[in-house]
Amino acid sequence: MIRAILTASAVMALFAAGQAGAMQKNPDGTTAEERSNTARLNADQLAKANAETQAYEAQVAARDQQEAAAQSEFARETEAYEAEKARVATMSAEERIQWEADVAACKAGDTSRCAAPQPKN
Secondary structure, three states, X not given: OHHHHHHXXXXXXXXXXXXXXXXXXXXXXXXXXXXXXXXXXXXXXXXXXXXXXXHHHHHHHHHHHHHHHHHHHHHHHXXXXXXXXXXXXXXXXXXXHHXXXXXXXXHOOOHXXXXXXXXXX
């Protein structure tokens, strides 16, 4: 019986020490409960910050993808414009060469290559 009383006393002493330890202040003036709450709040804030960071990074990636698509489209349109400009320049040069040859032939007496006279108003 004494053994049971001593065991019960030891258990009660440990339990009381545990509760007193939970209320006991740390050297920085905080309790274990305050530290636990602070750790929970910090974890919540970290999770929120990580979610915001991921959302921001998704927005940046979408904007970068949109910008790359716009740049690609601009490059395609510029290439098509430059190709058309070169085609027109080549055609104009060929027409000018033909015109100069026709003028030279007309001046040399080949009337088949002369322009038709323009009607006078």
